[in-house]
Amino acid sequence: AQKITQTQPGMFVQEKEAVTLDCTYDTSDPSYGLFWYKQPSSGEMIFLIYQGSYDQQNATEGRYSLNFQKARKSANLVISASQLGDSAMYFCAMRGKTSGSRLTFGEGTQLTVNP
Amino acid sequence: EAGVVQSPRYKIIEKKQPVAFWCNPISGHNTLYWYLQNLGQGPELLIRYENEEAVDDSQLPKDRFSAERLKGVDSTLKIQPAELGDSAVYLCASSSNADHNEQFFGPGTRLTVL
Numbered sequence: 390a391q392k393i394t395q396t397q398p399g400m401f402v403q404e405k406e407a408v409t410l411d412c413t414y415d416t417s418d419p420s421y422g423l424f425w426y427k428q429p430s431s432g433e434m435i436f437l438i439y440q441g442s443y444d445q446q447n448a449t450e451g452r453y454s455l456n457f458q459k460a461r462k463s464a465n466l467v468i469s470a471s472q473l474g475d476s477a478m479y480f481c482a483m484r485g486k487t488s489g490s491r492l493t494f495g496e497g498t499q500l501t502v503n504p
Numbered sequence: 505e506a507g508v509v510q511s512p513r514y515k516i517i518e519k520k521q522p523v524a525f526w527c528n529p530i531s532g533h534n535t536l537y538w539y540l541q542n543l544g545q546g547p548e549l550l551i552r553y554e555n556e557e558a559v560d561d562s563q564l565p566k567d568r569f570s571a572e573r574l575k576g577v578d579s580t581l582k583i584q585p586a587e588l589g590d591s592a593v594y595l596c597a598s599s600s601n602a603d604h605n606e607q608f609f610g611p612g613t614r615l616t617v618l
Contacts, residue, residue, distance in 0.1 A: 393546070422605055432593060434547070434609035480546050490535060490599060491560055492607065494546025 391416045391488060393481050393495035401501050402471045409456070410466040410479050410498045418485030423464040424492065425455065428478040437479075440464060471502045506530070508610035510596050516616045522584035525613045529577070529598030536573060537607065538581050539595040547595055553579065583615075591617045 392415040402408040414423065425437040440448045440455045448455045456465040464483075468475055478499050482492045509528040517523050529536050534555050539547035550569065552560040555576040564571065568587070573579040583590055593614050597607040 424605075426609075432612045432614070434595065434597070436606050436608070439605050482546070484605075489552070489560060490537075490607070491549045491552060492547075494548070496545055 391418070391421075391483055391485050391493040393483055393493055395481055395495035395498050397498045398496075399499045399501070401503060402468075404473060404502055404504050405470055407467060407469045408471055408500065410468070410481075410500065412464045412466065412481030412495060414462050414464060414481075414483050416483065416485050418487050420486040422484045423455065423457065424482040424484070425453070425464075425466045426480045426482060426494075427475075428480060428497070430477070434480070438466070468500075473502050473504060476500060476502045508596055508598055508608050510594075510610035510613055512613055513611060514614050514616075516618065517586055519588055519617050520585040522582065523586050523615060524583075525581045525594050525596075525615075527579045527581070527596030527610060529579075529596070530600075530608055533598035533600050533608070534576070535599045536579050537597040537599075538571060538579070539597065539609075541593040541595055541612070543592070550581070550594075586615075586617045588617050591615055 394413045421442045423440045427435045438450045438453045440457045452469045454467045478497045480497045481495045511526050536553040538550040541547040551564045551571050553573045571581045593612040595612045597609045599607045
């Protein structure tokens, strides 16, 4: 079984500042992938970043970086230089080897960027 | 390139009525997923197709839900009869066999059952 926990229902950040969204996971799979998705009010899930469990380096995609701490089973998303358009719901998800390509999502964090 | 297309975007029905949702994945994507997203929660997988074969439908409530992907391209998800608790967003996603790491999602269908 896989479980994703996002303990921050809501987060606020000032424009141009950095923000960290927390994600912890639990799995018995030796090989797995971790994902972050953004869901704006329009409803579409937008893929942001991926981290493989055997990747040596933390993933980065533009202003997004994933702080992967395998021993702690955490995969926090860091957004640098926040923009007003970053206001959205953010979901952490994982996929284990035994689950095929099924994604297990957390409950999400609502990020609000203030001007 | 067009993304994942879903229709309708919104649907309001009375309980006990049937309803159907349609999804057209990204061209060339062999894998298609239907997710259910309740308000304030993350999506949960209902069913996954590899081409026309349903390879993971363990979370699909088969007493009232059904899905098909007859030609391995577009797909339909049906609920019959709908219950009040079915009010949610139904998301469709697709991925290519070459890279299951990135699932592309459609805009979803928001269902309201009265």
